[in-house]
Amino acid sequence: MAGVDVEKAIAKLKPARVRELTLAVLLAEPDDFEDLPAPQVMLRNDGWTGVTTTIDGDGYRAVLITAGGRRTASRSCTVIDPEGVVIGSFAADSAARIAAVTAATLVAPRMLRDEPVTLGVLGAGPLGRLAIQALTEALPIERVLIHDPDPLVSAEAAELGRLVGDAPTAVRDASLIVTATNARDPALRADWVAPGAAIIALGADRQGRRELDYRILAEAAFVTCDAPAIARVIADDLRDCVLEGHLEWQEVTPIRDVLVPVVDARVTDDDLVVAKLIDPTPVLLALARAALRR
Numbered sequence: 001m002a003g004v005d006v007e008k009a010i011a012k013l014k015p016a017r018v019r020e021l022t023l024a025v026l027l028a029e030p031d032d033f034e035d036l037p038a039p040q041v042m043l044r045n046d047g048w049t050g051v052t053t054t055i056d057g058d059g060y061r062a063v064l065i066t067a068g069g070r071r072t073a074s075r076s077c078t079v080i081d082p083e084g085v086v087i088g089s090f091a092a093d094s095a096a097r098i099a100a101v102t103a104a105t106l107v108a109p110r111m112l113r114d115e116p117v118t119l120g121v122l123g124a125g126p127l128g129r130l131a132i133q134a135l136t137e138a139l140p141i142e143r144v145l146i147h148d149p150d151p152l153v154s155a156e157a158a159e160l161g162r163l164v165g166d167a168p169t170a171v172r173d174a175s176l177i178v179t180a181t182n183a184r185d186p187a188l189r190a191d192w193v194a195p196g197a198a199i200i201a202l203g204a205d206r207q208g209r210r211e212l213d214y215r216i217l218a219e220a221a222f223v224t225c226d227a228p229a230i231a232r233v234i235a236d237d238l239r240d241c242v243l244e245g246h247l248e249w250q251e252v253t254p255i256r257d258v259l260v261p262v263v264d265a266r267v268t269d270d271d272l273v274v275a276k277l278i279d280p281t282p283v284l285l286a287l288a289r290a291a292l293r294r
Helices: 006-011 016-028 092-112 125-137 151-157 167-171 215-218 228-234 238-244 255-259 281-293
Strands: 038-042 048-055 062-066 073-080 086-093 117-124 141-147 174-181 198-201 222-225 252-254 273-278
Touching: 006 086, 006 092, 006 281, 016 092, 016 255, 016 281, 048 281, 062 281, 073 092, 073 281, 086 092, 086 281, 092 125, 092 174, 092 198, 092 255, 092 273, 092 281, 117 125, 117 167, 125 141, 125 174, 125 198, 141 255, 215 238, 228 238, 228 252, 255 281
Parallel strands: 117 141, 117 174, 174 198, 198 273, 222 252, 222 273
Antiparallel strands: 038 048, 048 062, 062 073, 073 086
8 A cells, every 4th residue: 555645546436436435434323433523723823723533344544634724724634544554644635525525416315306406506616616516417407506706716617607796696596505615704694595495515614614694504494414523513603503592403413314314304395404514534534445445
Protein backbone atom coordinates (compact mmCIF):
# COMPACT_ATOMS: atom_id res chain seq x y z
CA MET A 1 0.00 0.00 0.00
CA ALA A 2 3.01 2.26 0.33
CA GLY A 3 3.01 5.11 -2.11
CA VAL A 4 -0.68 4.82 -3.01
CA ASP A 5 -2.31 8.18 -3.74
CA VAL A 6 -5.55 7.48 -1.89
CA GLU A 7 -7.31 10.60 -3.13
CA LYS A 8 -6.71 9.66 -6.77
CA ALA A 9 -7.54 6.02 -6.12
CA ILE A 10 -10.90 6.98 -4.63
CA ALA A 11 -11.61 9.17 -7.66
CA LYS A 12 -11.04 6.13 -9.88
CA LEU A 13 -13.64 3.99 -8.10
CA LYS A 14 -16.61 3.34 -10.37
CA PRO A 15 -19.78 5.25 -9.42
CA ALA A 16 -21.68 1.99 -8.91
CA ARG A 17 -19.01 0.83 -6.45
CA VAL A 18 -19.10 4.15 -4.60
CA ARG A 19 -22.87 3.89 -4.37
CA GLU A 20 -22.63 0.29 -3.12
CA LEU A 21 -20.10 1.20 -0.43
CA THR A 22 -22.01 4.30 0.66
CA LEU A 23 -25.28 2.39 0.95
CA ALA A 24 -23.60 -0.35 2.99
CA VAL A 25 -22.25 2.25 5.44
CA LEU A 26 -25.57 4.03 5.76
CA LEU A 27 -27.41 0.74 6.31
CA ALA A 28 -24.98 -0.57 8.92
CA GLU A 29 -26.49 -1.49 12.26
CA PRO A 30 -25.44 0.93 14.99
CA ASP A 31 -23.07 -0.59 17.55
CA ASP A 32 -21.68 0.36 20.93
CA PHE A 33 -18.97 2.59 19.47
CA GLU A 34 -19.83 6.22 20.11
CA ASP A 35 -18.76 8.09 16.99
CA LEU A 36 -18.46 11.47 18.65
CA PRO A 37 -16.18 14.22 17.36
CA ALA A 38 -13.74 16.06 19.53
CA PRO A 39 -14.98 19.57 20.27
CA GLN A 40 -14.05 22.05 17.59
CA VAL A 41 -11.08 24.15 18.62
CA MET A 42 -11.21 27.83 17.84
CA LEU A 43 -7.77 29.14 17.06
CA ARG A 44 -7.35 32.83 16.41
CA ASN A 45 -9.64 35.22 14.58
CA ASP A 46 -11.74 33.05 12.24
CA GLY A 47 -9.38 30.08 12.27
CA TRP A 48 -10.84 26.79 13.47
CA THR A 49 -10.24 23.05 13.53
CA GLY A 50 -12.73 20.20 13.82
CA VAL A 51 -12.15 16.47 14.23
CA THR A 52 -14.45 13.49 13.66
CA THR A 53 -13.56 9.83 13.99
CA THR A 54 -15.12 6.50 13.09
CA ILE A 55 -14.39 2.77 13.34
CA ASP A 56 -15.79 0.00 11.15
CA GLY A 57 -16.70 -3.60 11.92
CA ASP A 58 -13.19 -4.82 11.07
CA GLY A 59 -11.54 -2.41 13.48
CA TYR A 60 -10.22 0.02 10.88
CA ARG A 61 -10.42 3.65 11.92
CA ALA A 62 -10.52 7.01 10.20
CA VAL A 63 -9.78 10.45 11.59
CA LEU A 64 -11.09 13.38 9.57
CA ILE A 65 -9.64 16.82 10.29
CA THR A 66 -11.34 19.90 8.92
CA ALA A 67 -9.48 23.19 9.24
CA GLY A 68 -10.12 26.61 7.81
CA GLY A 69 -11.00 30.22 8.17
CA ARG A 70 -13.92 32.49 7.38
CA ARG A 71 -14.42 31.54 3.73
CA THR A 72 -12.46 28.38 3.02
CA ALA A 73 -11.68 25.07 4.65
CA SER A 74 -9.78 21.92 3.80
CA ARG A 75 -10.06 18.33 4.94
CA SER A 76 -7.53 15.59 5.49
CA CYS A 77 -8.23 11.98 6.44
CA THR A 78 -5.99 9.37 8.07
CA VAL A 79 -6.85 5.66 7.92
CA ILE A 80 -5.52 3.39 10.68
CA ASP A 81 -5.59 -0.41 10.70
CA PRO A 82 -6.69 -2.55 13.68
CA GLU A 83 -3.08 -2.75 14.89
CA GLY A 84 -2.82 1.03 15.09
CA VAL A 85 -0.70 1.41 11.95
CA VAL A 86 -1.44 4.34 9.63
CA ILE A 87 -2.10 2.85 6.20
CA GLY A 88 -3.09 6.01 4.36
CA SER A 89 -3.40 9.76 4.70
CA PHE A 90 -4.93 11.93 2.03
CA ALA A 91 -6.48 15.28 1.18
CA ALA A 92 -10.17 14.50 1.59
CA ASP A 93 -12.02 17.48 0.10
CA SER A 94 -13.10 15.81 -3.13
CA ALA A 95 -13.80 12.44 -1.49
CA ALA A 96 -15.93 14.08 1.20
CA ARG A 97 -18.00 15.75 -1.51
CA ILE A 98 -18.42 12.42 -3.27
CA ALA A 99 -19.54 10.80 0.00
CA ALA A 100 -22.10 13.51 0.78
CA VAL A 101 -23.54 13.69 -2.72
CA THR A 102 -23.80 9.91 -3.07
CA ALA A 103 -25.70 9.79 0.22
CA ALA A 104 -28.00 12.48 -1.14
CA THR A 105 -28.79 10.43 -4.26
CA LEU A 106 -29.68 7.47 -2.04
CA VAL A 107 -32.02 9.29 0.32
CA ALA A 108 -33.67 11.66 -2.19
CA PRO A 109 -35.97 9.05 -3.82
CA ARG A 110 -37.39 8.23 -0.37
CA MET A 111 -38.26 11.89 0.19
CA LEU A 112 -39.85 12.91 -3.10
CA ARG A 113 -43.36 12.86 -4.41
CA ASP A 114 -44.03 10.60 -7.38
CA GLU A 115 -43.67 13.25 -10.09
CA PRO A 116 -41.01 14.93 -12.24
CA VAL A 117 -38.62 16.97 -10.14
CA THR A 118 -37.79 20.66 -10.16
CA LEU A 119 -34.43 21.01 -8.44
CA GLY A 120 -33.50 24.24 -6.68
CA VAL A 121 -29.88 24.58 -5.56
CA LEU A 122 -28.40 27.19 -3.23
CA GLY A 123 -24.62 27.20 -3.56
CA ALA A 124 -22.83 26.65 -6.88
CA GLY A 125 -19.40 25.73 -5.57
CA PRO A 126 -17.82 22.30 -6.09
CA LEU A 127 -20.26 20.60 -3.70
CA GLY A 128 -23.33 22.18 -5.29
CA ARG A 129 -22.18 21.41 -8.82
CA LEU A 130 -21.41 17.79 -8.00
CA ALA A 131 -24.83 17.47 -6.35
CA ILE A 132 -26.56 18.77 -9.47
CA GLN A 133 -24.69 16.36 -11.71
CA ALA A 134 -25.33 13.33 -9.50
CA LEU A 135 -28.99 14.06 -8.79
CA THR A 136 -29.70 14.81 -12.45
CA GLU A 137 -28.36 11.35 -13.31
CA ALA A 138 -30.27 9.63 -10.51
CA LEU A 139 -33.67 11.35 -10.62
CA PRO A 140 -36.28 12.41 -13.21
CA ILE A 141 -35.33 16.09 -13.02
CA GLU A 142 -37.09 18.43 -15.45
CA ARG A 143 -35.66 21.79 -14.36
CA VAL A 144 -32.66 22.98 -12.39
CA LEU A 145 -32.58 26.46 -10.84
CA ILE A 146 -29.31 27.64 -9.27
CA HIS A 147 -28.37 30.59 -7.10
CA ASP A 148 -25.05 31.61 -5.65
CA PRO A 149 -24.35 35.14 -4.39
CA ASP A 150 -20.91 35.08 -6.04
CA PRO A 151 -21.31 35.73 -9.81
CA LEU A 152 -18.00 34.04 -10.60
CA VAL A 153 -19.04 30.88 -8.77
CA SER A 154 -22.47 30.97 -10.42
CA ALA A 155 -20.87 31.19 -13.84
CA GLU A 156 -19.13 27.85 -13.29
CA ALA A 157 -22.55 26.19 -12.97
CA ALA A 158 -24.08 27.85 -16.04
CA GLU A 159 -24.17 24.63 -18.07
CA LEU A 160 -25.91 22.69 -15.30
CA GLY A 161 -29.14 24.67 -15.09
CA ARG A 162 -30.73 28.10 -15.10
CA LEU A 163 -28.93 30.72 -13.01
CA VAL A 164 -31.21 33.02 -11.05
CA GLY A 165 -30.41 36.23 -9.23
CA ASP A 166 -31.86 35.49 -5.81
CA ALA A 167 -32.40 32.55 -3.50
CA PRO A 168 -36.23 32.72 -3.27
CA THR A 169 -36.56 32.43 -7.05
CA ALA A 170 -34.28 29.38 -7.08
CA VAL A 171 -36.35 27.42 -4.57
CA ARG A 172 -39.91 28.76 -4.67
CA ASP A 173 -41.21 26.19 -7.18
CA ALA A 174 -38.73 23.43 -6.35
CA SER A 175 -39.92 19.99 -5.28
CA LEU A 176 -36.33 19.18 -4.24
CA ILE A 177 -34.09 21.80 -2.66
CA VAL A 178 -30.37 21.25 -2.07
CA THR A 179 -28.35 23.62 0.07
CA ALA A 180 -24.57 23.47 -0.40
CA THR A 181 -23.40 26.63 1.32
CA ASN A 182 -21.11 27.80 4.10
CA ALA A 183 -23.72 30.21 5.45
CA ARG A 184 -23.42 31.78 8.88
CA ASP A 185 -27.08 32.76 8.80
CA PRO A 186 -29.80 30.58 7.26
CA ALA A 187 -29.49 30.39 3.49
CA LEU A 188 -32.99 28.92 3.15
CA ARG A 189 -36.07 30.54 4.66
CA ALA A 190 -39.34 28.78 5.43
CA ASP A 191 -41.50 31.28 3.55
CA TRP A 192 -39.61 30.54 0.31
CA VAL A 193 -40.41 26.83 0.39
CA ALA A 194 -43.45 25.33 -1.35
CA PRO A 195 -45.70 22.81 0.46
CA GLY A 196 -44.49 19.27 -0.04
CA ALA A 197 -40.88 20.15 -0.81
CA ALA A 198 -37.99 17.85 0.08
CA ILE A 199 -34.84 19.54 1.40
CA ILE A 200 -31.34 18.06 1.54
CA ALA A 201 -28.85 20.20 3.48
CA LEU A 202 -25.26 19.34 2.52
CA GLY A 203 -23.31 22.36 3.74
CA ALA A 204 -22.85 24.26 7.03
CA ASP A 205 -21.07 21.29 8.59
CA ARG A 206 -19.45 23.01 11.55
CA GLN A 207 -20.35 25.14 14.53
CA GLY A 208 -21.22 28.71 13.68
CA ARG A 209 -22.78 27.78 10.34
CA ARG A 210 -26.45 27.16 9.60
CA GLU A 211 -28.28 26.72 6.30
CA LEU A 212 -31.84 26.13 7.47
CA ASP A 213 -34.25 28.61 9.02
CA TYR A 214 -35.45 27.12 12.32
CA ARG A 215 -39.03 27.39 11.03
CA ILE A 216 -38.25 24.85 8.32
CA LEU A 217 -37.25 22.29 10.92
CA ALA A 218 -40.09 23.24 13.24
CA GLU A 219 -42.67 22.87 10.46
CA ALA A 220 -41.18 19.74 8.88
CA ALA A 221 -43.25 16.59 9.03
CA PHE A 222 -40.05 14.54 9.01
CA VAL A 223 -36.36 15.21 9.71
CA THR A 224 -33.57 12.70 9.08
CA CYS A 225 -29.80 12.84 9.51
CA ASP A 226 -26.90 10.58 8.59
CA ALA A 227 -25.21 11.08 11.98
CA PRO A 228 -27.52 12.40 14.72
CA ALA A 229 -24.79 12.04 17.37
CA ILE A 230 -22.45 14.22 15.32
CA ALA A 231 -25.25 16.68 14.61
CA ARG A 232 -25.72 17.23 18.33
CA VAL A 233 -22.21 18.72 18.39
CA ILE A 234 -21.69 20.57 15.09
CA ALA A 235 -25.00 21.00 13.19
CA ASP A 236 -26.03 24.40 14.47
CA ASP A 237 -29.22 24.62 12.41
CA LEU A 238 -30.50 21.50 14.19
CA ARG A 239 -28.90 22.39 17.53
CA ASP A 240 -30.47 25.86 17.60
CA CYS A 241 -33.89 24.47 16.78
CA VAL A 242 -33.64 21.94 19.61
CA LEU A 243 -32.35 24.53 22.10
CA GLU A 244 -35.23 26.85 21.26
CA GLY A 245 -37.75 24.06 21.86
CA HIS A 246 -38.99 23.71 18.28
CA LEU A 247 -37.55 20.21 17.77
CA GLU A 248 -36.45 17.28 19.90
CA TRP A 249 -33.48 15.06 19.11
CA GLN A 250 -35.78 12.05 19.32
CA GLU A 251 -37.58 13.46 16.29
CA VAL A 252 -34.41 13.36 14.18
CA THR A 253 -34.54 9.95 12.49
CA PRO A 254 -31.31 8.16 11.54
CA ILE A 255 -31.03 7.96 7.78
CA ARG A 256 -30.66 4.18 8.04
CA ASP A 257 -34.31 3.93 9.08
CA VAL A 258 -35.33 5.76 5.90
CA LEU A 259 -33.24 3.58 3.61
CA VAL A 260 -34.17 0.17 5.07
CA PRO A 261 -37.00 1.41 5.24
CA VAL A 262 -38.27 1.22 8.80
CA VAL A 263 -40.18 4.48 8.43
CA ASP A 264 -41.66 6.48 5.58
CA ALA A 265 -40.14 9.92 5.14
CA ARG A 266 -43.26 11.13 3.39
CA VAL A 267 -46.87 10.35 4.29
CA THR A 268 -48.74 13.00 2.28
CA ASP A 269 -47.87 15.09 -0.77
CA ASP A 270 -47.88 18.25 1.33
CA ASP A 271 -45.37 16.99 3.89
CA LEU A 272 -42.20 19.04 4.22
CA VAL A 273 -39.31 16.59 4.65
CA VAL A 274 -35.71 17.43 5.52
CA ALA A 275 -32.42 15.51 5.42
CA LYS A 276 -29.27 16.88 7.06
CA LEU A 277 -26.05 15.22 5.90
CA ILE A 278 -23.32 16.17 8.31
CA ASP A 279 -20.55 13.55 8.60
CA PRO A 280 -18.79 11.85 5.66
CA THR A 281 -16.19 10.12 7.85
CA PRO A 282 -17.65 6.56 7.83
CA VAL A 283 -18.10 6.62 4.05
CA LEU A 284 -14.59 8.04 3.60
CA LEU A 285 -13.23 5.09 5.56
CA ALA A 286 -15.08 2.62 3.32
CA LEU A 287 -13.96 4.38 0.14
CA ALA A 288 -10.36 4.59 1.31
CA ARG A 289 -10.24 0.90 2.22
CA ALA A 290 -11.67 -0.01 -1.19
CA ALA A 291 -9.17 2.27 -2.93
CA LEU A 292 -6.23 0.81 -1.01
CA ARG A 293 -7.26 -2.71 -2.03
CA ARG A 294 -7.20 -1.86 -5.74
